[in-house]
Amino acid sequence: xxxxxxxxxxxxxxxxxxxxxxxxxxxxxxxxxxxxxxxxxxxxxxxxxxxxxxxxxxxxxxxxxxxxxxxxxxxxxxxxxxxxxxxxxxxxxxxxxxxxxxxxxxxxxxxxxxxxxxxxxxxxxxxxxxxxxxxxxxxxxxxxxxxxxxxxxxxxxxxxxxxxxxxxxxxxxxxxxxxxxxxxxxxxxxxxxxxxxxxxxxxxxxxxxxxxxxxxxxxxxxxxxxxxxxxx
Amino acid sequence: xxxxxxxxxxxxxxxxxxxxxxxxxxxxxxxxxxxxxxxxxxxxxxxxxxxxxxxxxxxxxxxxxxxxxxxxxxxxxxxxxxxxxxxxxxxxxxxxxxxxxxxxxxxxxxxxxxxxxxxxxxxxxxxxxxxxxxxxxxxxxxxxxxxxxxxxxxxxxxxxxxxxxxxxxxxxxxxxxxxxxxxxxxxxxxxxxxxxxxxxxxxxxxxxxxxxxxxxxxxxxxxxxxxxxxxx
Numbered sequence: 001x002x003x004x005x006x007x008x009x010x011x012x013x014x015x016x017x018x019x020x021x022x023x024x025x026x027x028x029x030x031x032x033x034x035x036x037x038x039x040x041x042x043x044x045x046x047x048x049x050x051x052x053x054x055x056x057x058x059x060x061x062x063x064x065x066x067x068x069x070x071x072x073x074x075x076x077x078x079x080x081x082x083x084x085x086x087x088x089x090x091x092x093x094x095x096x097x098x099x100x101x102x103x104x105x106x107x108x109x110x111x112x113x114x115x116x117x118x119x120x121x122x123x124x125x126x127x128x129x130x131x132x133x134x135x136x137x138x139x140x141x142x143x144x145x146x147x148x149x150x151x152x153x154x155x156x157x158x159x160x161x162x163x164x165x166x167x168x169x170x171x172x173x174x175x176x177x178x179x180x181x182x183x184x185x186x187x188x189x190x191x192x193x194x195x196x197x198x199x200x201x202x203x204x205x206x207x208x209x210x211x212x213x214x215x216x217x218x219x220x221x222x223x224x225x226x227x228x229x230x231x232x
Numbered sequence: 233x234x235x236x237x238x239x240x241x242x243x244x245x246x247x248x249x250x251x252x253x254x255x256x257x258x259x260x261x262x263x264x265x266x267x268x269x270x271x272x273x274x275x276x277x278x279x280x281x282x283x284x285x286x287x288x289x290x291x292x293x294x295x296x297x298x299x300x301x302x303x304x305x306x307x308x309x310x311x312x313x314x315x316x317x318x319x320x321x322x323x324x325x326x327x328x329x330x331x332x333x334x335x336x337x338x339x340x341x342x343x344x345x346x347x348x349x350x351x352x353x354x355x356x357x358x359x360x361x362x363x364x365x366x367x368x369x370x371x372x373x374x375x376x377x378x379x380x381x382x383x384x385x386x387x388x389x390x391x392x393x394x395x396x397x398x399x400x401x402x403x404x405x406x407x408x409x410x411x412x413x414x415x416x417x418x419x420x421x422x423x424x425x426x427x428x429x430x431x432x433x434x435x436x437x438x439x440x441x442x443x444x445x446x447x448x449x450x451x452x453x454x455x456x457x458x459x460x461x462x463x464x
Contacts, residue, residue, distance in 0.1 A: 070397035072411055075432060080418060080424035138448035148429045167302075174304035178404060185306055198314045205308055213302030 009200050015191045019204050022187030026208075029101070029173045030184060033108035033167055040109060041116035048121055050168055056127050059117075066114035075109055076139030078103040079179040097141060103174035112169045116162060124150055157229055163220040185210055233427050239370075240417050247408050255435030257435065263327070263409060264396045269386075269397075274335060275342025280372060282347040293343075300340035305398055309333040313405050326407040330399070340397055345387045349380035375406035385454065390449035393440045400436075410435065 009015050047060035064076070079100065083091050094102065127150050135145030177186040188205035192198040247255020254262075281293040300308065316324045316420040324332075353376060361371035405412040414432040418425050 053340055065437060066440055068393070068444065069436045070400040070411070071404060072400040073414075073433050073436055076411065076415065077426070077429035083422075083431040084426050127363065171304040172300075174306040175401070177306070185304070186308075189310070192314075200315065202307070202310055206303055206311075206416075209304055210299060210302045214298075217302070 005148065005202055005203075006197060009195065009197055010204050014200070015195060015197075018191055019184070019201070020141060020207075022182060022184040023208050025182055025187075026170075026173045026184040027036070027212075028172050029104060029176060029181070030166070033105055033173075034169060036105070036109040037112040037116055037169070037188060038162075039114035041120050042151070043122035044113060044117035050142070056113065061180050063114045063117060066110055066111045070108060070193075071111050071172055072108040072178060074106060075179050077174060078107045082106075093122040100176075100179050100181045103179055104173075104181045108169060108172060108176070111166060111172065115168070119161040119165065120154065121159050123161075124155055125155050155194060156227065159223055160220055163216060163223065167213055167216045167220075170216060172223075174209070196225070233431070236413065236417075236421065236424065236431070238426055243417065244276060244413055244431075245367060247413055253408065256413045257410045259327075259407070260396065260399050260409040263399045263402065263407075264389065266331060267338055267395050267399070268392050270331070270335045271338035271342055272388075274339035276346060276377070278339055278379075279341035279346025282343055283350050283458075295433065297343055298339045300337060304354070304433070305333065308337050308400055309401055309405060311338040312336075313403050321454065326402065326405050329405060330402040330407050334395065335399060337398070338391065342388075342391060344382055346380060346392070349384045352374060352383070353379055366413045382454070389430065389443055391446070393443050396440055396443075397436070 010019065044059055044062060048063070050056060050059075066169050081102070082093060083099065086094070124146075131153070132145055132150055135149040136142075140148065174185040175185055176183050177189070180186070184205050188201040191201040195201070238421075243256065245256050246258045247253065247339055249258070278293055278297060279288045282297065284290045284293075309330065312329045316329055316332060353360065357375055357379070358371055361375040362368070381445065399409055400411045402409045403415070406412070408416075411432060418428040421428065
């Protein structure tokens with residue numbers, strides 16, 4: 001007789017390997033998208049704060065266009081829609097590789113960057129304008145005063161909201177299952193359909209999502225204790 | 233693109249209705265409205281329990297909220313999909329599965345909004361109500377909650393935007409909401425995935441952007457009213 005909760009299924013064997021490879025894929029999706037999104041977020045925030053009206057407006061349009069559409073629709077577009085717009089040679093090159101993961105990373109990066117850019121922007125705005133003006137008066141260019149004077153101060157205030165966006169990113173990777181990326185949720189469903197052990201498979205996935213979420217929340221709490229926000 | 237809209241607009245809006253079940257954009261909206269409607273009272277109870285003076289109430293509810301917030305919505309949907317039937321003893325269709333998942337998920341997020349609202353109000357309100365002889369529950373109902381709910385109206389509208397976006401996950405369990413219908417249309421047309429999914433994105437955008445602008449306006453409006461009151 002099989003036990004009600006078969007722990008062995010999770011600890012050894014094929015199903016264990018599937019679930020573990022899913023976890024690793026989920027973690028890599030998070031890592032790669034986070035690295036890309038952080039850079040993009042800073043660029044978008046700077047574009048939105050630039051003195052040029054057209055740039056400000058296009059930054060606003062970009063952020064709103066992305067935030068007001070569900071991630072699932074982004075994924076479907078980047079997976080099914082976007083490759084059709086590419087020239088044939090490039091498309092074939094892409095299909096020979098991991099097109100699912102690429103589409104997922106593009107969608108996750110854009111989605112996360114749109115949210116993060118708002119956090120970075122409010123972080124920059126919390127730095128008194130005189131800091132920027134003083135840097136400009138000392139002869140720094142717009143980009144240099146941002147990079148050397150404003151951003152280092154702003155990022156310190158911005159880290160806690162960015163950590164909470166990272167938590168959202170971690171949870172959002174689960175949606176990549178829709179376009180067939182073999183991440184944690186996908187593998188859990190695969191184990192479920194192969195073994196009918198739905199409880200074990202979903203318990204494993206839930207525990208992974210929850211454990212990682214708790215780690216990220218813990219990191220945020222640690223950061224706020226270690227680097228409390230100083231009154232400017 | 234025009235002929236695409238011309239051929240499929242009705243299917244996109246209501247699915248196969250009246251010759252089949254209601255679907256499409258109409259189903260998305262119904263699901264979002266019902267989801268928020270049921271989640272609100274539950275979130276209210278959870279939110280009050282979160283700041284309850286009794287530990288035996290505060291701790292289990294806090295744990296539950298942390299667990300839900302640390303798990304992707306998709307995970308909650310899967311749990312509901314596989315275990316709701318064995319819990320209720322009868323087959324649950326996709327609509328109710330999705331609705332239950334949305335209510336549980338949104339209630340946890342609403343609870344945090346309500347908790348923050350109660351804490352932002354300050355202790356003085358509860359203390360003066362209590363010293364006037366109101367019981368704890370009556371003080372909550374007559375003094376605290378009316379103020380909290382008024383202050384959180386903009387957050388509620390924003391939560392509604394999130395709920396609309398969340399309904400897209402119904403796609404995964406085969407619920408015929410608008411993303412699912414878009415994919416159906418895409419399989420029928422076959423040659424224009426980019427256009428189909430752009431239209432899907434545009435639909436979500438118009439809906440959600442309009443609502444989030446409304447939330448923004450509401451926030452301004454309430455702020456001005458509070459300020460006018462303070463001056464009067």
